[in-house]
Amino acid sequence: MKLDLSALxxxxxxxxxIPKHARAEEGSGAVLSDVPSALDAAGAVFxxxxxxxxxxAKGFEIMFDAxxxxxxxxxxIAYLAKPTEAxxxxxxxxxxxxxxxxxxxxxxxxxxxxIDCSLMTRKVIAILKLEQEEGARVARKMVDQKRSLDVQxxxxxxxxxxxxxxxxxxxxxxxxxxxxxxAVCSDMQRGYDERVEVAGFFLKRFLGCKLTEEPEVATxxxxxxxxxxxxxxxxxPIRRMKYHEHLVSEMGSNKEMVEPVAFANAYFVVxxxxxxxxxxxxxxxxxxxxxxxxxxxxxRLEKELFQFESGIDVLxxxxxxxxxxRTEKLASGELKLEIQDYLKSIRGK
Amino acid sequence: MEDLKxxxxxxLTDRPLYEEFVGHLQDVIKGELRKAGMRAxxxxxxxxxxxLLKKFIRKPDKTYDTITDxxxxxxxxxxxxxxxxxxxxxxxxxxxxxxxDKMHSLGEDKVGYMGIHYDARxxxxxGVPAFAGLLAEIQLRTxxxxxxxxxxxxxxxxxxxxxxxxAARRLYCLSGLLEVADMEFSQVKExxxxxxxxxxxxxxxxxxxxxxxxNPVDYDRKLSLETIRQLLPLYSADDKSRQLLIFEEFCSxxxxxLRLTFEERMQVSEHPLFLTQPEILLIFERLEAxxxxxxxxxxxxxxxxxxxxxxxxxxxxxx
Numbered sequence: 115m116k117l118d119l120s121a122l123x124x125x126x127x128x129x130x131x132i133p134k135h136a137r138a139e140e141g142s143g144a145v146l147s148d149v150p151s152a153l154d155a156a157g158a159v160f161x162x163x164x165x166x167x168x169x170x171a172k173g174f175e176i177m178f179d180a181x182x183x184x185x186x187x188x189x190x191i192a193y194l195a196k197p198t199e200a201x202x203x204x205x206x207x208x209x210x211x212x213x214x215x216x217x218x219x220x221x222x223x224x225x226x227x228x229i230d231c232s233l234m235t236r237k238v239i240a241i242l243k244l245e246q247e248e249g250a251r252v253a254r255k256m257v258d259q260k261r262s263l264d265v266q267x268x269x270x271x272x273x274x275x276x277x278x279x280x281x282x283x284x285x286x287x288x289x290x291x292x293x294x295x296x297a298v299c300s301d302m303q304r305g306y307d308e309r310v311e312v313a314g315f316f317l318k319r320f321l322g323c324k325l326t327e328e329p330e331v332a333t334x335x336x337x338x339x340x341x342x343x344x345x346x347x348x349x350x351p352i353r354r355m356k357y358h359e360h361l362v363s364e365m366g367s368n369k370e371m372v373e374p375v376a377f378a379n380a381y382f383v384v385x386x387x388x389x390x391x392x393x394x395x396x397x398x399x400x401x402x403x404x405x406x407x408x409x410x411x412x413x414r415l416e417k418e419l420f421q422f423e424s425g426i427d428v429l430x431x432x433x434x435x436x437x438x439x440r441t442e443k444l445a446s447g448e449l450k451l452e453i454q455d456y457l458k459s460i461r462g463k
Numbered sequence: 464m465e466d467l468k469x470x471x472x473x474x475l476t477d478r479p480l481y482e483e484f485v486g487h488l489q490d491v492i493k494g495e496l497r498k499a500g501m502r503a504x505x506x507x508x509x510x511x512x513x514x515l516l517k518k519f520i521r522k523p524d525k526t527y528d529t530i531t532d533x534x535x536x537x538x539x540x541x542x543x544x545x546x547x548x549x550x551x552x553x554x555x556x557x558x559x560x561x562x563x564d565k566m567h568s569l570g571e572d573k574v575g576y577m578g579i580h581y582d583a584r585x586x587x588x589x590g591v592p593a594f595a596g597l598l599a600e601i602q603l604r605t606x607x608x609x610x611x612x613x614x615x616x617x618x619x620x621x622x623x624x625x626x627x628x629x630a631a632r633r634l635y636c637l638s639g640l641l642e643v644a645d646m647e648f649s650q651v652k653e654x655x656x657x658x659x660x661x662x663x664x665x666x667x668x669x670x671x672x673x674x675x676x677x678n679p680v681d682y683d684r685k686l687s688l689e690t691i692r693q694l695l696p697l698y699s700a701d702d703k704s705r706q707l708l709i710f711e712e713f714c715s716x717x718x719x720x721l722r723l724t725f726e727e728r729m730q731v732s733e734h735p736l737f738l739t740q741p742e743i744l745l746i747f748e749r750l751e752a753x754x755x756x757x758x759x760x761x762x763x764x765x766x767x768x769x770x771x772x773x774x775x776x777x778x779x780x781x782x
Contacts, residue, residue: 118778120720120724120775120779121719121720121723121724121778123723123727155727155730156730156731156732156733158727159728159730159731162727163775166775166778167780170778234719234720373782375781378782379755384755384759387753387755387756388752388753388754388755388756391755
C-alpha cells in the first residue's frame with residue numbers, strides 16, 4: 115500500500131558523517147554525533163517536505179530481506195520497542211558504522227541522517243543518505259561537551275545544491291509491536307535494480323531490503339491493468355486504439371522507468387486520468403514509478419488483437435506498415451477497420 | 464457604602480489575577496468560536512481602579528464582593544443572526560449565574576441597546592484553580608450594536624451636563640437606524656447567497672466555516688471568490704448540490720491531517736499563501752478527488768508552482 119507521508123511529524127533527528135574510503139582500507143570510520151541535532155519548526159518542515167515529496171513521487175515499495183545480514187532491521191525494531199533519546203543515538207550510531215562498512219571507494223562521502231517520526235499513530239524511522247560534493251562540509255558543534263552537527267548548515271547546503279538528498283528510506287510500523295513495516299525507498303540519483311551493485315548498495319547491502327515487487331512483475335501488472343482499463347472503461351474505439359498504441363509504445367521504449375501518473379498525463383485525455391489511476395489502485399497496481407522490464411510480456415507486445423462484437427478477430431503484427439490498416443469511427447459508434455494487402459493464406463482454426 | 468480605601472487596596476492586589484482571568488476567558492471564547500467555525504471580535508479588560516471606585520460612589524448598595532464586572536469580556540458578531548449561536552456557546556461553556564437579554568427587556572415598541580449580558584464563571588470541570596469562583600461580565604452584541612453602545616457611552620456619560628431630550632431622542636433614533644442596518648446587512652448577505660450565479664459566495668461561506676476551525680486568520684476575500692469561481696467547474700452538477708456534505712465529509716475524514724498541516728506550516732514564516740485562504744480546503748479536496756483535472760484547470764489561471772507545492776504538502780504530488 116502506498117504510504118501517505120504528508121502527515122509525517124519529525125520528533126528528533128541526528129546526523130553522522132560518513133567519509134569516503136576504499137573498501138580494502140579500514141579508514142578512520144564514521145564521524146559520529148553524540149546528541150541529536152536541534153531542529154526548529156522550519157527545519158522540521160523543511161526535511162519532512164523533502165522526504166515525503168521524494169518518497170511519494172519516486173518511492174519504491176520495499177521490504178526487509180530475510181536472507182540479509184544487514185543489522186538495520188534489528189536496530190530499528192529494538193529502538194522502536196523503547197524509543198528513548200539515548201537508544202535513538204545508539205541506534206543511529208550503529209547504522210552509521212554499518213553504512214561506513216557497506217561503502218567502498220566508489221561511494222562518495224556523505225551524511226547519514228536518521229529521523230524518528232510519527233505518522234498519526236504509527237512510528238516511523240526515516241534514513242537518509244545525503245551525498246556531498248567535494249569540499250562541502252557540515253559544521254560541527256559541541257552541545258554540553260557532546261558532538262553534534264548543525265542542521266541549519268545542512269539545510270543551507272541542500273538549498274544551494276552542494277549536498278542533495280539522494281537516498282531515502284522510511285519504515286512505518288504496521289502494528290503496536292513495531293516489528294513489521296510498510297517501507298518505501300527512493301534514490302534520486304537513479305532507480306533501483308538489485309542487480310546493479312552501485313544502486314543496490316543502499317537498498318540491499320546497507321538497508322538489507324529488497325523491492326516488494328520484481329520489475330518484471332510490476333511491468334506485467336501495469337501492462338495488464340492498463341489494457342483492462344482501456345477495454346473496460348474507455349468507450350470511444352479510436353481513443354481505445356490510441357491508448358493501446360501508446361501503451362505498447364511505452365512498454366517498448368528505451369525509457370528505464372515507467373511512471374504511471376506521467377504516462378496518464380502524457381497520453382490520456384484529462385477526464386480519463388483519474389479513473390485510470392483509480393483503476394490501477396483498485397487492482398493493487400502501484401501508481402508510483404517502476405523499472406521497465408518487459409520479459410514477461412514481450413510476446414504480447416509483438417502483436418495486437420482486435421476483437422469485435424460480432425465475433426471477428428483481427429490479429430496484427432506490430433511491424434505491419436501503418437498504411438495497410440485504416441480505421442474510422444462511424445456515427446453508430448462502430449469501428450470500421452479497413453485492411454488493404456495481398457492475401458497470403460486462409461486456414462481453419 | 465464600600466470602604467474605598469480598603470477596596471483600593473484589595474483591587475491593587477487582585478487586579479493582576481483578574482488580568483490573567485480576562486485573558487483566559489478570551490482564549491476560551493475564541494477557542495469555542497473557532498471550534499464552531501465562527502468569526503467574532505473578542506476583547507476584554509479588568510476594570511480600571513478609578514472606574515471601580517467611582518462605581519461604589521454611584522451605586523452605594525454595591526460592595527467589592529458583589530460587583531460583577533471587575534472582569535469584562537465583550538464579543539461582537541458581524542451579523543445579528545449569529546447572536547443566537549454565540550449565545551448558545553456562552554451558555555454551554557460557562558457557569559452563567561445571570562443572563563440579561565436587553566432586547567427582551569426593551570419590548571417590541573422601543574428602540575435602544577440590545578446586547579446580552581452575562582454574569583459568568585468558568586465551569587468547575589474546565590476551570591483553572593486560581594480562577595475558581597471569579598465572576599466576569601460577558602457582553603454579546605453585533606458590530607452595529609457595539610458602535611451605538613460606544614457612541615452612546617461617549618456622548619451620554621462624558622457630557623458635562625444632562626443630555627437634552629431632543630438630543631437623547633436623536634441618539635435613540637440612531638439606535639433604531641443601526642438596528643435596521645443590522646437587518647439590512649443580513650438581508651444583503653442572504654440576497655448574495657441566493658443569487659443563481661453566486662455559487663462562489665455560497666461555497667466560500669461553507670469553506671469559511673470549516674477553515675476557521677483550522678486557521679482563524681484574516682484572508683483575502685476577493686482572492687477567495689476569484690479562485691473558487693475558477694475551480695467550481697471541477698464539480699459536477701450533482702456534486703454542487705451536495706457541496707456542504709462534500710466539505711463536511713472531507714474535513715471530518717482528514718481532521719487530524721488538516722490540524723497538523725496548519726499547525727506546523729503556520730509556524731513557518733514562509734508558508735504557502737493559499738494556506739491562509741479558505742479555498743485551501745477546496746484545493747486539498749480536489750487534489751484528493753482528481754488532481755489531474757485540478758491541474759488542468761489551475762494552470763489556465765494561476766502559476767502551476769503554487770499548486771505543485773500544495774500537492775506535495777497534501778501528499779498528492781503532481782505527475
